[in-house]
Amino acid sequence: MNAVIDTSATVPARLEGEFKTLLAKTFSSEPEWLKEKRKAAFDSFCKASLPTRKNEEYKYTDVKKVFSGEFTSVYNEAHKLSLDFEKLFVEKNSVKLIFVNGWLHKDSTLSAKLPKGVIVGNLATDGLLIHSGFLKKYLRNDGDTLSRLNAALWTDGAFIYIPENVQLETPIEILHISTGKKEILASFRHLIVAGKNSSVSVIENNISVDLHSHVIVNFHTDIFSGEDSKIQFYRLQNDCKMVSQITSINVLQEKNSRFDTNTITLGRAWARNNLNIALNGENCESHLNGLFITNGNDHVDNHTFIRHNKPNCRSNQLYKGILDGRSTGIFNGKIFVERDAQKTNAYQSSKNILLSDAAAINTKPQLEIYADDVKCSHGSTTGQLNEEAMFYLRSRGLSEDSARNLLLFAFAGDVIEKIQNEPLKIYLEELISQRLRK
Amino acid sequence: MLSIKNLRAGIPGNEILKGINLEVKAGEVHAIMGPNGSGKSTLSSVLAGKENYQVTEGEIWFSPPSPRGEGSGMRRKNLLEMSPEERAREGVFLAFQYPVEIPGVSNINFLKTAINEIRLHRKQPPMETKDFLKLIKEKQALVELQGTLANRSVNEGFSGGEKKRNEIFQMAVLEPTLCILDETDSGLDIDALRIVANGVNKLRSKDRAFVVITHYQRLLDHIIPDFVHVLSNGKIIKSGGKELALELEAKGYDWIKEKDQT
Numbered sequence A: 001m002n003a004v005i006d007t008s009a010t011v012p013a014r015l016e017g018e019f020k021t022l023l024a025k026t027f028s029s030e031p032e033w034l035k036e037k038r039k040a041a042f043d044s045f046c047k048a049s050l051p052t053r054k055n056e057e058y059k060y061t062d063v064k065k066v067f068s069g070e071f072t073s074v075y076n077e078a079h080k081l082s083l084d085f086e087k088l089f090v091e092k093n094s095v096k097l098i099f100v101n102g103w104l105h106k107d108s109t110l111s112a113k114l115p116k117g118v119i120v121g122n123l124a125t126d127g128l129l130i131h132s133g134f135l136k137k138y139l140r141n142d143g144d145t146l147s148r149l150n151a152a153l154w155t156d157g158a159f160i161y162i163p164e165n166v167q168l169e170t171p172i173e174i175l176h177i178s179t180g181k182k183e184i185l186a187s188f189r190h191l192i193v194a195g196k197n198s199s200v201s202v203i204e205n206n207i208s209v210d211l212h213s214h215v216i217v218n219f220h221t222d223i224f225s226g227e228d229s230k231i232q233f234y235r236l237q238n239d240c241k242m243v244s245q246i247t248s249i250n251v252l253q254e255k256n257s258r259f260d261t262n263t264i265t266l267g268r269a270w271a272r273n274n275l276n277i278a279l280n281g282e283n284c285e286s287h288l289n290g291l292f293i294t295n296g297n298d299h300v301d302n303h304t305f306i307r308h309n310k311p312n313c314r315s316n317q318l319y320k321g322i323l324d325g326r327s328t329g330i331f332n333g334k335i336f337v338e339r340d341a342q343k344t345n346a347y348q349s350s351k352n353i354l355l356s357d358a359a360a361i362n363t364k365p366q367l368e369i370y371a372d373d374v375k376c377s378h379g380s381t382t383g384q385l386n387e388e389a390m391f392y393l394r395s396r397g398l399s400e401d402s403a404r405n406l407l408l409f410a411f412a413g414d415v416i417e418k419i420q421n422e423p424l425k426i427y428l429e430e431l432i433s434q435r436l437r438k
Numbered sequence B: 001m002l003s004i005k006n007l008r009a010g011i012p013g014n015e016i017l018k019g020i021n022l023e024v025k026a027g028e029v030h031a032i033m034g035p036n037g038s039g040k041s042t043l044s045s046v047l048a049g050k051e052n053y054q055v056t057e058g059e060i061w062f063s064p065p066s067p068r069g070e071g072s073g074m075r076r077k078n079l080l081e082m083s084p085e086e087r088a089r090e091g092v093f094l095a096f097q098y099p100v101e102i103p104g105v106s107n108i109n110f111l112k113t114a115i116n117e118i119r120l121h122r123k124q125p126p127m128e129t130k131d132f133l134k135l136i137k138e139k140q141a142l143v144e145l146q147g148t149l150a151n152r153s154v155n156e157g158f159s160g161g162e163k164k165r166n167e168i169f170q171m172a173v174l175e176p177t178l179c180i181l182d183e184t185d186s187g188l189d190i191d192a193l194r195i196v197a198n199g200v201n202k203l204r205s206k207d208r209a210f211v212v213i214t215h216y217q218r219l220l221d222h223i224i225p226d227f228v229h230v231l232s233n234g235k236i237i238k239s240g241g242k243e244l245a246l247e248l249e250a251k252g253y254d255w256i257k258e259k260d261q262t
């Protein structure tokens, strides 16, 4: 466990020994099928290794660099955190799950009264100990090579199941904290399953507390959205610059379901976010929104991929970026429309403001359409602050900073407007104005 | 209150204002008339501090009456050294010829920020919300601006007339000492014109001055000026009393331009 880490070796080679240790210790009591699954995922990761920049999907995002330090994935320290958790959550009455470096933290409050059959817990205990059969059915090894690395190494994460016909009014809040002195690779995983005609709203907040080393968070989420279900998944990335976060969300939607997601990146971040949505039933709706505010050397890469597999589905994407300093942003949105998926409506828009000459944004829409009766469109704009508006506001007495902040806040507002949870909106508005004030 | 001396300004390679002289005293209303393209909006932009225009020569002095009535000479300010917001906080207000639409920024929120930054500059505490709302209501009534407009995004989707009324509404709320109105009458029907003019007239006071820029005489039927100046090709070529406006209306601008050349 304390072997010297050879950083010149390839990442699979470096992880091989660690993976064996994890299987023998941390994962030793897991059911055999899961260990097999982990092994298969690990093998598949080893074959592909990390994506390089020759890979079109990673052209602007250097994953190798993130994995170039002396990280370890074998860790499980207890961390004492003296935090005012109240302040870190959006709602008083929500169900709260707290994870630290990918492990469940004891201060989680799962006590809220939940309707019969609803499961809100963590994968490692609630999932594996009580609902192992369920997990066997839903845990998957798909996704890109980093998702497969996660499938091999994941330690814990949220496990949410909403049975048929249950509308869960209480939102579920997941707080993920990165902390400590050790460079780790945290592998974190959620599973969310919403049965037929159910609804659920999940807010996930990522923060760093007392963090003294670079941390890689490789994060995978599987979401199953049953017929007529409604799922909202809000992801907040408020980490410090020591954290490199790779996230992927795979969503399978059945007919008449609606999925809403917002990815709000306000931290000093290095983040790569993958969103893969498969619309597998007719009349589905999917709304993907994102906002990022970057500065310094921040790097935020949002990749979306929506697969319209069935007719009469709608997808809508709005991504906005405010970039300052030498930060870089990427929006890469792919819309794929199967031959059968007639009457598809798919829209995509990426809008960005560059506040400095050294900041850069790359946007790349990709439409691949095999049906003939569809409405698809994409648009992207990149510009500076509107000078006329700046002068107008200043001519009424507003300082340059206030004028700028009002305009940027309004720009960001479009994305916040899409959020359907009022307390979260207020929480974010406060965070965003803080962030804009720097 | 305002003293413009030999002002030359423009954009690189194009001098638009070619030596303007103008003296405006507290309590006075000055009308500036002139054909399109004569430099009226450029003059108002330079007064408000728009950075696109380069001032190559001349001076602009602004002497707002001191709040404690200590006499105006005490607070002579060099406008050209001040940012747009400093000018606004000292009491300069420009009602734009083309008010800017700002989606997502609510009129009310923006005005509240403006008032409080002006108050901070004057070392006053922020305005209480209930006082602010009262003020808004009162001033909205002054220009007959619908309450819903005040809550919408700044000028977004406003009709031409609503935009102009919103300018006068903001002016009424901010209570500036020097009010510059750039073609506030253009695009207004006769009722709106009367409402806007009434609003302006109610704001007239001995401590406040107006520079009313207009292409047509009709606004001056409602806002009676003390002086009328004719701006042509970047220069004030004639000044007179309110009768000059009527003469211009009857004879057109060519009459003066020709006379000027002879």
Ligand SMILES: Nc1ncnc2c1ncn2[C@@H]1O[C@H](COP(=O)(O)OP(=O)(O)O)[C@@H](O)[C@H]1O
Residues within 6 Å of the ligand: B011, B016, B034, B035, B036, B037, B038, B039, B040, B041, B042, B043, B052
């Ligand atoms: N920013 C600018 N860039 C280029 N030309 C300008 C600019 N502003 C004004 N001008 C030119 O200067 C002249 C005066 O314009 P303006 O001040 O708008 O006139 P007015 O308001 O009297 O109609 C016009 O010929 C106009 O085209």
Ligand SMILES: [Mg+2]
Residues within 6 Å of the ligand: B040, B041, B042, B097, B183
């Ligand atoms: Mg003009």
